[in-house]
Amino acid sequence: MNIYDIVFYLFAAITLVSAFFVVTTRNIVYSAFNLLFTFFGVAGLYVLLGADFVAVVQIMVYVGGILILILFGVMLTNKITNVQIKTGTLQVIPAVIGVLLLAGVLIFKVFLGTEWKSVKTDIPVKTTAFALGKLLITDYVLIFELLGILLLVVLIGAATIARREK
Amino acid sequence: MQDFYNILPLILVASGIVISVVIEILSDNSEKILPWFSALVLLSASVYSIMLMNNTGTIFNGMLATGGNVYIFHFIFTIGAMLIILGSIDYIKKYGSYFGEYYILILNAVLGMMIMASARDLFMVFIGLELMSICFYVLAGINRKKLNANEASLKYVLLGAFASGFVVYGIALIYGTAQTTSIDKIIAGFVPLSHNILFITGLFLFLVGFSFKIAAFPFHQWVPDVYQGSATTISGLMSTGGKAAAFSVLIILLSAVAPSNANVFRPYFAVIATLSMIYGSIVAISQNNLKRMLAYSSIAHAGYMSIGLASGNYESIAGIIFYLAAYTFMNIGAFIVISMIEGENDSKLQLSDYVGLNAKNPKLAALMALFMFALSGLPPFAGFFGKYYVFISAIEANLTWLAIVGVISSVISVYFYLRVIVLMYFKEPETSVAVHNSNYGVLAAVISALFVIVFGLFPGTLLDLITSFLK
Amino acid sequence: MNIIPIEYYLVLSAFMFAVGITGVLIRKNAIVVFMCIELMLNSANLALVTFSSYLGNAAGQVFVFFVMTVAAAESAVGLAIIIAIFRNKLTVNIDEINIFKW
Numbered sequence: 001m002n003i004y005d006i007v008f009y010l011f012a013a014i015t016l017v018s019a020f021f022v023v024t025t026r027n028i029v030y031s032a033f034n035l036l037f038t039f040f041g042v043a044g045l046y047v048l049l050g051a052d053f054v055a056v057v058q059i060m061v062y063v064g065g066i067l068i069l070i071l072f073g074v075m076l077t078n079k080i081t082n083v084q085i086k087t088g089t090l091q092v093i094p095a096v097i098g099v100l101l102l103a104g105v106l107i108f109k110v111f112l113g114t115e116w117k118s119v120k121t122d123i124p125v126k127t128t129a130f131a132l133g134k135l136l137i138t139d140y141v142l143i144f145e146l147l148g149i150l151l152l153v154v155l156i157g158a159a160t161i162a163r164r165e166k
Numbered sequence: 167m168q169d170f171y172n173i174l175p176l177i178l179v180a181s182g183i184v185i186s187v188v189i190e191i192l193s194d195n196s197e198k199i200l201p202w203f204s205a206l207v208l209l210s211a212s213v214y215s216i217m218l219m220n221n222t223g224t225i226f227n228g229m230l231a232t233g234g235n236v237y238i239f240h241f242i243f244t245i246g247a248m249l250i251i252l253g254s255i256d257y258i259k260k261y262g263s264y265f266g267e268y269y270i271l272i273l274n275a276v277l278g279m280m281i282m283a284s285a286r287d288l289f290m291v292f293i294g295l296e297l298m299s300i301c302f303y304v305l306a307g308i309n310r311k312k313l314n315a316n317e318a319s320l321k322y323v324l325l326g327a328f329a330s331g332f333v334v335y336g337i338a339l340i341y342g343t344a345q346t347t348s349i350d351k352i353i354a355g356f357v358p359l360s361h362n363i364l365f366i367t368g369l370f371l372f373l374v375g376f377s378f379k380i381a382a383f384p385f386h387q388w389v390p391d392v393y394q395g396s397a398t399t400i401s402g403l404m405s406t407g408g409k410a411a412a413f414s415v416l417i418i419l420l421s422a423v424a425p426s427n428a429n430v431f432r433p434y435f436a437v438i439a440t441l442s443m444i445y446g447s448i449v450a451i452s453q454n455n456l457k458r459m460l461a462y463s464s465i466a467h468a469g470y471m472s473i474g475l476a477s478g479n480y481e482s483i484a485g486i487i488f489y490l491a492a493y494t495f496m497n498i499g500a501f502i503v504i505s506m507i508e509g510e511n512d513s514k515l516q517l518s519d520y521v522g523l524n525a526k527n528p529k530l531a532a533l534m535a536l537f538m539f540a541l542s543g544l545p546p547f548a549g550f551f552g553k554y555y556v557f558i559s560a561i562e563a564n565l566t567w568l569a570i571v572g573v574i575s576s577v578i579s580v581y582f583y584l585r586v587i588v589l590m591y592f593k594e595p596e597t598s599v600a601v602h603n604s605n606y607g608v609l610a611a612v613i614s615a616l617f618v619i620v621f622g623l624f625p626g627t628l629l630d631l632i633t634s635f636l637k
Numbered sequence: 638m639n640i641i642p643i644e645y646y647l648v649l650s651a652f653m654f655a656v657g658i659t660g661v662l663i664r665k666n667a668i669v670v671f672m673c674i675e676l677m678l679n680s681a682n683l684a685l686v687t688f689s690s691y692l693g694n695a696a697g698q699v700f701v702f703f704v705m706t707v708a709a710a711e712s713a714v715g716l717a718i719i720i721a722i723f724r725n726k727l728t729v730n731i732d733e734i735n736i737f738k739w
Contacts, residue, residue, distance in 0.1 A: 008641050012649050019653050022672055023660035035672050038653075038731075042679050045646065050689040054698050056700050058682075061705045065665045066675060066712050075715040077723040083194045095662035103655035109363065111647040140699055142226050146281065146293045147706050151182065153274045153297065154710040156187070157304035158717040161319075177707050282736055289700055296707045307721060316722040323715045324670055328661050330711070331677035335654055338681045341697060342688035 007048055015041030032071055039063050054130040169225040172178055172218060172232040175211040176239050176284065179277045182207030186561055198214050198267035204269040205251045206476055208276065212244035220604030220637070228283040235487055235633035239283035239414045243407050246494045246616075247276045249610040253257025253502035254399045256604035260510060263309040271308075272403065277302035279411035288337045288347040289370075291415050294380070295333065298411060299326045302404055312627050314512060326389040333375030338538055339368025349418060365549040373434060379412035381405075382468045383441035393461035398434060398508055401457060402501030405464045406494040413490055421483050421636060435476035436568055442469030443575040450582050454517050456504055456533050459582060460497070466579055467493055472566050474556045484632045489552030491628065492540070492621050496549055499614030502504060502539040506607045520586060522595025527603065531590045533611045540618045542583035548621035555629065646687040651682035666720050671712055678708045 019036035025031050039062040046055035076127055170177065185202060190196045212221060215237040222233035258264050278298030285291040301312060303326060337347065344352045345364040352359065359365045370527050376427040378385040393401040453459040471489055474482035490568025507530065508525070540547035553576060558570040581629065614634025653676055660673030681703045689697025 001673070002640070004640055008645065009699075011682060012645070016650065016652055016656075019656045019676055022669075022676060023656055023664065028666055028669055031669050031672055035675065038676065038679065042683055043684060045649075047687050048641075048684055049646070051686045051698050051701075054701050057702065061709060062675070066709050069709075070668060070672060070675075071713055071718055073671075073719055076720050092663050093661060097664070099659045102658070103651055106367065106651040106654070107648050111364075111644050111651060118351065120715065127617060128695065128698060132698055133704055135695055135699045139227055139696070139728045140289070140703075142229050142555075143289055143293050143703060146290075147703065149180065149274070149277065150293065150297050150300065150706065150710055152183075152187070153271070153304075153715050154298055156267055157300060157712050158273075158734070160265065161304060161307055161310050161714075161721050162717040191690055257650070281647055289703055296710065297664070300710055300714055303718065311725070313722075313725050316697040316718070316725055319669060319718045320722055323711070324661075324667065324674075325719055327671070327674045327711045327715065329679075330707070331654075331657065331674055334678060334681040335684065336683040337700075338688065338697075341685065341700070342692070345694055347696070347700070358732065 005049065007044070010047065011041045011044035013041075014038075015045065028074055029071075035070070036063060037068055039067065050128070052127055053132055079117065093137060170222045172223065173230060173284075174218060175199075175215040175237070175244065175591040176230075176280055177212040177279070178207055178214065179273060179280060182211075183270060183273045183277060183515050183574060186266075186273060190266045190270060192584055193266075196265050197268075200266045201251050201255050204273050204341055205248050207273065208244045208248040208251070209572065211630045212241050212248065215244065224350070228350060229287050229290055230281075230622065231286050232284070235417075235632060236283050236414075237411065238278050238487060238491070238632060238635075241281045242410055243276050243283070244489050245499050246407050246410075247272055247403060248402045249495075249498050249502065249614055252401050252610035253402070253498075253505055253604075253615075254287070254397075254609045255606045256507075256594060257505045257607065258397065258398055260508070261309060262311070263397065264509075265308070268305070268308060271301045271305050274529040275305070276407065282411040283414040285415070286349045286418075288340065288352075290348060291349075292330070292333060292337060294411070294532070296330065296417075298408060299379075300544040302400070302408060305400045305427060306392055306404075308397065308400070312395075312512070313396040315397070318392045321395075321593070322392045325334040329375045329378035329385070332371045332378075333373075336368045336370070338371030339364055339371065344367065353419075369430075370434070372430070373416075374414050375562065376416060380409055380416070380468045380471070381442075381444050381465050382438045382472060383465065384438075386445075386465045389465055390461040391465070394455060394458045398457060398501055398505035401461075402498045402505075405460070405501070406497050409464070410490045410494060413428060413471060413486060417483055420475055421480075422476055425450075431478060432565075434475050435472045435478075436565065439469045439472035439476055439568060440468060440571050442472065443572060444469075446584075447575040447579040447583050449578065453511050453582075455515050456517060456520070456586070457501075457515055459517075460500060460504075463579065463582075465496070466575060467497075467541075468637050469575070470553055470556055470572055473560050474538060474566060477556075477561055477563035477565050477591055479563055479622070480633065481562060482556060483636060485552070485555030485559050486631050487632045488555055488621075488625065492548035492552040492618065495614040495617040496537050498546070499533065499611050499618065500541065502607055502611045503504070503534045505536065506530060506604055506611075517586065517589060521573070521589050521593045525595050530603075530611075533615055535587045536615050536618065536621065538583040538586050540622070542580045544580070546622045548618045550626070551622065551625035551629075555625075559568050641689060641690045647684060650680040650687070653683065660737040667716075668716075669714055675708060675712070702730055712735075 015038050018034040021029045021034040043055045043058040219237045224231050228502050275298050278294045281294030303323040306322050309317045341347050343362050381389045434552045442465050447461045449461035450459050474486040540549040543549045543553045558568040638731050655671045657676035661670050685697045
């Protein structure tokens, strides 16, 4: 048990436990805060995987952007935060069985059943930002441009739906 | 420079979007200018997609494909959206969302569809899919005062985002095994990869995500509500362009592995096809709302097209593309006629409103009858040949039972299509309420009708063209 | 050093994916459903970064940016729709938003 193992188990535990609470908590604000911990846990795992830049972006975009957006959504529709949210008993059991089946196949048959011939590379100590930036504006520049159009659409679309009356 | 010329349809639509945003900002009556501008952009893109059809190849580092069947898809998307825009000009005033943004979003959705058909990289496919879907989420709820539209939009966005979760996870697993997301490289190494369970799982999750988008049976729950709740013209675009774009991606994956490795997909698509055909045809019988009926019929049509995916030979791929072309024009025509008959606040959508339509408005009744005949798959219209080619390909692939199920469910579906015609022609109208009429709408419906008739009279020409690009 | 086996990360991502799907299927509040979809996308991102790191192929990390952008786009549009429906109906519970019969 060296330091890497401990860090991995710590972040994995944070991620999984908080992800579990996102789904099970009845209070929507608690769900949002558990989601925050999930995002942090995943960011920690990214650092452990040597993806430092992605980890920073994860915290900035997910925590700073998406989660704040979701919290705004919660607050703007605040009348339901105190309402007891019904968790239908009819759907739970088939859903859980189906998902357990999928997860079981995915984990035991696929991930643990595959012969991994992964290259045992050392995690690079230097930052990945340079390599990523180069890929982003060479091989994947077209996708990058299209994402610009996508964000334009989102601006127009969200404004169209949520605007005031003319 | 030649590369840029080869993707002129895409460039035209993309620059059209930017210009229309500028028009929207600068002009006070953009809702009058934008329909004509966007129709012009789409028309020129469709003309260029025909002209450049022979320039096959890939560009941008193997990211996009040009020419060939890709441009047949581009033609379908652009002409289909142009007809929808013509039909929308009068409709959206009645519907209560008379905004310029409507047209910008349609152009964006078309760009997304064209990217999906052209894409030769899984992430390109994903971005195209999202570009199209996000526009549809907004367009479904564009009139935010209507609870129907809100609900349609919410259901669509929740299930659509759920489906894209599957697509992304599938792409991640495919990337993990193939070490690339380039479709051409994946296809080149497909035979060794297809023995890798991780790769097959990834592909399966990807297909599940796309089954939501083509509206096939176990993943169809959003379809009736979304088609019924959205603006009628938008339902027309979602059911044709959206479906065709999702199928174009599946066809790319299939055409590369056909015919030798098609067995990987066969059981999945055979099950999906059977369930969708039977479920769609049977449930459509009990529907009284015409838009909802067409939604269930759209599920059934996804089933017929999936027969082609299950048989997985070159004939079936050509058959699906022909079917999609035919289906686009008949369904868009039908939705445009419905949009003209529809009254304010979602009224006059029931079957009873079509009783004796011939006496009130013979022009619309004739057009509607033609589209219903074509959708039911009776000869000599285009719909018949679409089904015929797909069923023949299934028999060639030793899937005769699937073709028989297809014929049976077609026979069932004749009932609810012909019921509309019987009501229009052989019943006396109870009320004599005037039918809204729109010259542009009639023009769009007539153009669709011409395509349906021409494809029905000369099916071989189009099919030969598609087949020549497959080899 | 990658001394932690690749399976560990992938199993973790599969668990997150499964938890996300479960949430989408059983929760009734539309905003919570959105959070669960974010969980699903995050699990895909974790798988992408894992593969990218273990295969020594940087492209996987670029894809993570694309997925993040799309996730942000979807939640922006989704929350706009939720707010629109809330103004009309004062609820965001999916089972109450049901004027169509299934």
